[in-house]
Amino acid sequence: MVSQKIGAWIGKLGWIWVDGQVAQITRRPGTNTVFLTLRDPSADLSLTVTTNRDVVDLGAPGLNDGARIVVHAKPEFYAARGSLSLRADEIRQVGLGELLARLEQLKKLLAAEGLFDRARKRRLPFLPAKVGLITGRASAAERDVLTNARRRWPTVEFRVINVAVQGTSAVPQIIDALAVLDRDETVDVIVLARGGGSTEDLLPFSDEALCRAVFACRTPVVSAVGHETDVPLVDFVADVRASTPTDAAKRIVPDLADEFRLIGQAKQRLDRALKGMLDREQHRLDAIRSRPSIARPLSLVDNRATDVGQLRDRAARNLSHRLDRAGTELAHTLARLRTLSPAATLQRGYAIVQRADGSVVRAAGEVSPGDPVRLRLAEGELAATVDPGTSAPPKKRPAKRAAAVPQE
Structure with a gap:
């Protein structure tokens, strides 16, 4: 009624x-x-x-x-x-519209202050210990983030803070939740998530105070507000912009199946690289072992031993030849010496006559009858006296060698 x-x-x-x-x-x-x-x-x-x-x-x-x-x-x-x-x-x-004009003016202001600068945006951790999630209570965005993130990495931990995501109380609640999660040392990344909605519903995420709060966070912030076509100003300030809450789940944690696949591929590449390196080194060792100095290390010694043997034989032959020649020369010299030696003359039956003082008698006139003389033979000596009947006048000639007389 x-x-x-x-x-x-x-x-x-x-x-x-x-x-x-x-x-x-x-x-x-x-x-x-x-x-x-x-x-x-x-x-x-x-x-x-x-x-x-x-x-x-x-x-x-x-x-x-x-x-x-x-x-x-x-x-x-x-x-x-x-x-x-x-x-x-x-x-x-x-x-x-005044609204879009204000937003465009605010966008230029924040960009001029460097809030949109890509150089200050931080990289997300590879595997966060805990993820902070700011979203509406029992919302589809919360379900999408939690479900998809745990499907990709089952052990991921979340700290969820439910806030109003539209209306006049949305901005203060979101800013307070950001401050709480940013102070939590265990939270490695913060996700700001909201499902799709009208331009009016998404206005809190273009608020200047919220944009500055996101910029001041020490923890990396992921913006996952609306759908692909929705681009509130907080998307430009956040470190990472996700097109949807589901996309945010894919960005904050790695996919366990993909990581196992990548590890398997890396292992295969490592195995191939190691096998290739071993094959190259084996080929190198085979090439080194095929060298004569390595394959037959004693060949060098054998060659040198052959050379040494040849040199030794040559030295032995030279030494033997020299010894033989020296022996021949010595025999010839000995023969000549024996030929010229008084002993050889004595061996033929001659004797050396010496006076009592040892001087050699070279002529009969050098002694007088009755003088004692000594006859030196090839073997032994004889003492004799000059017989007067055999004396002769002295003769003068150079004394080159000792006089010899036939042995009796």
Whole structure:
């Protein structure tokens, strides 16, 4: 009854002009109906506007999110859901929406201050000991992050803080959760996750205070807000931007199956490299062993032994030849010596006559009859006296060798 009375009262209202900002446009395929979410930036209120596609194309062609428009509409109350909406028959676009303009201005400001600088973005740890997760309570984003992360690495630990992810209380709660996780020494990475939503729903993640809080965190922050097409300002400040919460789970922990596969591939490469190195070294050793000096190490000694033997034989032959020649020369010399030696003359029967003083008698006239003389023979000596009947006059001639007389 109350809903009907409210609907009846609203139905009595006439057509009005409403100024607002387009937070979201929904065009359903196959129908001419277009749904607009019209937002009042100053009052932080929004209202659904239903209109025809022709009305939008005629009054605001190329209408985009964030555009500032004026609609001529009639309020309607849907009793079944208790919701208030506007049915528009005319739309006029008055320029770029104030909201997007503010966000664009804030984006330029933060970029100028270096909050978007890629040089300051930190790399995520390969395997974090604990992951901090900031998300809505019992949300699909929380389920996606936890499920996919544990599927990839079953032992990963999480510290989850549930906060409001839209509305006026979202920003303070998210900032407080960031401070708590950043102070936790066991948390190695922080994930800021939220599922898809309208541009209006994602506005807290473009708040300046939140962006500065993310920038001030000592712990690496992963932003996983909305879908691929949603790009709030916190995505530019975070160290890593994930397109979805599922993508964030893939970025924060490695895949155990992939790591085992990579380890297997690395092991195979290592085995091949080691085998190749061993083969090369074996070939090198074989080449070294095939060298004559290594394959037959005694050949060098044998060659030198042969050379030494040849030199020794040559030396022996030379020495023997020299000895033989020296022996021959010695024999010839000995023969000549024996030929010239007085002893040889004595051996032929001659004798040497010497006076008593030892001088040799070379002529008969050198002695007188009765003088004692000594006859030196080849073997032994004889004492004799000069017989007077054998004396002769002395003769003068040079004394070259001892006089010899035939032995009796």
